[in-house]
Structure formats: structure tokens, C-alpha cells
Amino acid sequence: MSSLVKLTPTAGIVSDITDYQAQLRYTDADLVRFRAGAPEKIGGWAKNVSPLVQYDYVADTETTTTTTTVPGICRKIFQHKDLQGNRYLFYFTTTHLYTELGGYKYDITPFRTDPVTLTNKITTGSSGTSTVIITDTGNAIAQTDPQSRILITSLSGTNNEQVVLDGITLTVGEYLCKYLSSSTYSLTAVSGTGASISGTASTGSQTGGGAMTIRYIVSNGATDGSTAFGFGSGLWGQSTWGTARTSGIAGTQISPRVWSADSWGEDILCAPAEGTDTAYYIDTSAFEDAKTTYRGTTLKYFIDNTLSGDGSQVPVVCGKLMVSTPDRHVVFFGSNAVGTTSFDPLLVRFSNQEDLATWLPAIENTAGDQRLGTGTKIQAVNKGRGQMMIFTDVDVYSMQFVGPPFTFTFQQSSDTAGAISENCVAMVEGAAYWMTNNSFYAFDGTVQTLECTVRDKIFNTLDKNQVEKVIAATNAKFNEIWWFYPSDTASNTTSEIDRYVIYNYLERTWSIGSSLKRTGWSDYNIFDKPIAAGINTTTDTLSDIFEQESGYNAESSAMTAYIETGFFNGDETGQNLYFMDKIIPDTTFASGDTIKFQMKSKRYPNGTETTKGPYSLTSSTNKLNLRARGRSFQVKFYSDAVDTQWRLGTWRASGQPDGSR
Secondary structure (H helix, E strand, O other): OOEEEEOOOEEEEOOOOOHHHHOOEEEEEEOEEEEOOEEEEOOOEEEOOEEEEEEEOOOOEEEEEEEOEEEOOEEEEEEEEOOOOOEEEEEEEOOOEEEEEOOEEEEOOOEOOOOEEEEOOEEEOEOOOOOEEEEOOOOOOOOOOOOEEEEEEEOOOHHHOEEEEOOEEEEOEEEEEEEOOOOEEEEEEOOOOOOOEEOOOOOEOOEEOOEEEEEEEOOOOOOOOEEEOEOOOOOOOOOOOOOOEOOOOOOEEEOOOOEEEEEEOOEEEEEEOOOOOOOEEEOHHHHHHOOOOOOOEEHHHHHHHHOOOOOOOOOOOEEEEEEEOOOOEEEEEEEEOOOOOOEEEEEEEEOOOOOOOOOOOOOOOOOEEEEOOOOOOEEEEEEEOOEEEEEEOOOEEEEEEEEOOOEEEEEEEEOOOOOOOOEOEEEEOOEEEEEOOOOEEEEOOOEEEOOOOOHHHHHOOEOHHHHHHOEEEEEHHHOEEEEEEOEOOOOOOOOOOOEEEEEEOOOOEEEEEOOOOOOEEEOOOOOOOOEEEEEOOOOOOEEEEEEEOOOOOEOOEOOOEEEEEOOEEOOOOOOOOEEEEEEEOOEEEEEOOEEEEEEEEEOOOOOOOEEEEEEEEEOOOOOEEEEEEEOEEEEEEEEOOOOOEEEEOOOEEEEEEOOOO
């Protein structure tokens, strides 16, 4: 005689055991979260379509282009509100810094240098070409791909906006720079900025051009993590003197470009994280006065020129930065020691309280430094309750303000739970959650290992060469933390993020997936929805900006969301064959009215599977009649239609024993 059994597994994905061990537990999913103990399809997303505003330095006019992308790979999104209530979004990419204000995007990538004046340093290429080469022995252009940029602000010709040399006309504007040597680079005009190179060289290899003024823009950073070899790399004894090291040894790790940023009042402090550059300052008042021409500057330049102070004490290199609150010290995590220019990845330096310019410790100020004694570099920094948490690649420290004479105290919180990347730490109500090389941890007074039912699935496929791309993303509305990470699976044809894992920190459940790929994220804050970034699927040097939890679709396309169970026995021991003949659905729809159902059966764990379905069940479907026979069964629920949003209730199945053969 048939009896009804519930098809209602315990909440959470369990993937680190076999499907047969899992029984009636969920074992796989995509685009599905758990809320109040039940699985539901996640919300959709829509592209941020906002105009990009540029300035034409020749025509002295603004140009506007509607775009959904920003150049480079965006790995940091920062929300900010100034004293007038203006709401900003900052997009930090591998090549640019954009801000969005009032629905418009502006390129405010900082100037790396003060204005540089050169005289007769323009050289034409060979006869018949339009090549223009700049010679500057103080060349600050890095050898990057894509090419880094300069802004030519003044030339010796008409209105100081152009110069003619050997038949070639060069105008002011922004240019890409191809690195040729430590003192030379060639130019390519950036459209929309007034920059142009017209005509061809009549003689060739002519030098001149008179006086010109340029500003070097922050050089592009690396897109991928990589290992550098050559002379001096590797460990002691791995090679011989005078021999360039090769791929067979431990080289020097090069990190992808990831910015850090924090608010200083209504302004922004920021820095690339590689430890090869300095800190930068974004003056929002100056930006609002000249949105299309404003660019950030080095912190030193801002102090010297805007504040009319002395910026000579500002450390020359910065790994990461943060403003300690409420005491307001600017803190560099990784910097150069006083009197040196060499980067120390474990040195913490902090300014005088409420003071951008004073960094040299003295009896009358609170500036100072502290070198951490363990780890090899500071990986991540976040603000917790009454402290800042410092994560090295090995361990964790707390940094607390105590006032003079020590200013800060440093205490080791864990000696084994170092962070995997700069952006892998999520803060929720003062508690920290983060990812390491082999596990997940939480800190709320003490460090605890999170019990993870999908651990092996994540860490056995994690791309160990690209771990610094891992990001943590909070979704407070659903009590979730997402970690997006790159895998080394065959399906990942790039070195970029292609998978995610979700942790519900109230219900302590996990979910997984691969259809949502995000490189940057900022949760609900001063904006109504989470803002995220992902690599453009057509051009992988551009990033799309998205509003998450927006509607029920992947932009305008359907989301294929699914969840499936392990193979569960028909009876308690799995001795008898079982016959399933009816399914009674229970689904709530917030949009649409159809969900698909599939059942597989087999006699033995390694036996042949028989599939029934998929069947489309609507909100008015009372029951589904089917015929499935086996010792164990697996069910799958999914949708692949637009404008569909579902949540599973208590599904039931009707079945009966059907012999033991």
C-alpha cells in the first residue's frame, strides 16, 4: 500500500560526501539560497547604464557616452556620502578609478606625479609614419598591458594646445603610452579627450617641440597573479650566482591590482595594494567644482598644494590603508620605515591624530609604527568592534587605540588563520568572517573555524595561483556572505572568478554555484541595492557594473536556477526496491507560476540511472503521476524561464515497497 513521504531535506548543501551518503540532503545547486530553512531562487540583476562624461581639452567641451562598462577589471567598489548628502560610487579597476555621481560616471584616476615640464623632448618616428616618441629621464610609465596613460596639459603651439614637428601635429589631451625604455615611450591618442596625432613625418627622427607640460597618471596594475623569475628570485641555494632563475623554483609573487580605500571626512584616501606606489587623495569638493577635469593626486601633493602644508613626512610607499575610528589616525599597512624607501610588507605606520601630514614619531604627537613579528605580508585589514583587525597571510592581529604614549596596542588573535586575499574578509555587526587557504573562519571575540559542508568542493578546485582575486560579499538583507573565487577546473578557460559559495550566518547553511561571477561588490548601504562588478563577456578588459537583487532575471535573460538532492533510499535500509508513483508539489511563487521537477532512480550506488522528467508543474498543479522504480532516488527542482521566482515548501512523494530483486 502506498504511503506519503516528505521530500523536504534539511537546509543547506552537503557536497563533501557521496550522493548515496547524503541521502535526502541537498548536494548541488546554482542561483539558489536558503532562507528560513527553505531553498529559493536568488534575485536577479540588471546592468548599470549611466553616461560616461569626458573632457575635450582642445574644444574645451564635455562629451557624454552612454555605457554599461568601465575599463579594467573592477575589484573594489566603495560607497561614500559627502557633507552635502551627495552619494558617490567609486569603481577601482586595474587601469582606472571612476566615480559615479548623480547618474554620471567620471574618470578621476589620480595623477602619479606633479606637473612635469619638458623642453624639446618630442621625437618623430621614421619618415612617412605618425609615430611620436617622448623622452623623459624621469619617466614614470610602467611597462603595462593595457598601456598606462599621461595627460598632456600644455604644448608650445597655438593657444598652448598643439605643436607641429616634422609634419606631425600633436594636441593636448590624454594618451596611452607604450613603454620603449626607461627614458622613452610612444603615444596613442585616447578618444574623447581632444588628444590627436595627425600627419606623418616628412624627414623622420626629428627632435624638438619646445616646452610641454605633462602629468603622469597612476600606472596600470596587473590583472592576474603571477610569479616573476630572473636574477635574485627564489630561495637561498636554489641556483648559482649570476644565473637567471627559471620556472623550476620559487619566484617572486606578483599580485593583481586591488585598491584599498577609506573615508577621510567627506574625502577619500586610497592606495593600490601592491606596495609599489604611494597613497592618493580624492578631494570631493574639488571634484564637484570641476567634475570632468578633476583627478585625484598623491597625498603628499594634496598636503603641499591644497593644504599649503609639508607632505615630506608621508611614507613613500603604501600597501593598504585605513582610517582608524573614532580616533582618526591614517594607518598604512605595509610601508617604508622612517629614513628608508624600501617597502616592508609587515610594517604598520600611522600618522598623528587628525593629521595627514605628521608621520615622524615625537613626544608631542601620536604618530608611530609597529612591525608585525609573524607572517610574510599583511593581506587584509578591516574595522571591527573597537579595533582594527589585521590579517597576514599566516595569522590575525587586533590593533586597538589606547592613546599616548603607545597610541595602539597589537595582539595576536590567531597564529594559523591568515587571510587568502585582501577582499576575502566580510564584517557583520563587528564580527569578521573570512576565507583562508583551506577553510573558513569567524571572529567575534575569539577565532572560530566555521563548520563547512562544502569545504572539499571549494578548496580542491581553488586556483592557488589566483587566490588574491577572492572577494567576500555581504548581502545583509538575506543574512548572507558570498565568497567569489577562481577555480582551476577545465570549465574555467580564464584565470578569473568563476564560482561562488554562500554562507547564511544566522542559519549556518551553505550553498554553491557557478553562474554568478563577480569581481567586486558593495552591499546595501547608502544605495537601495547591492552594487557589483563583473568582467564583460565580450571584452575581457572591461567590467560591467550591476545592481543585484533587482527583478528576477539575469538582465533580460532567464536564470537557470536549480537544486538537487543526493540519492535517498525508498526504505530505511535500502534493501528493497521501491516504486514511486505520485508527487505532490508545494511551491510559492513571487513571480511566474512554473517550476520543473525531475526524478532519477537506480538500484545500486554505482548503477545505471533512470531519469523521469523533467515535468513542468504550475501553481495550480495538484499532483504529478509518474512511475519510478529503484532502491534509491534523486530529485531536482529548477526553473529556466524569465520572470520566475520560487520558494520550495514541503513536497511529498507517494511510494511503496516493490520487492527485493
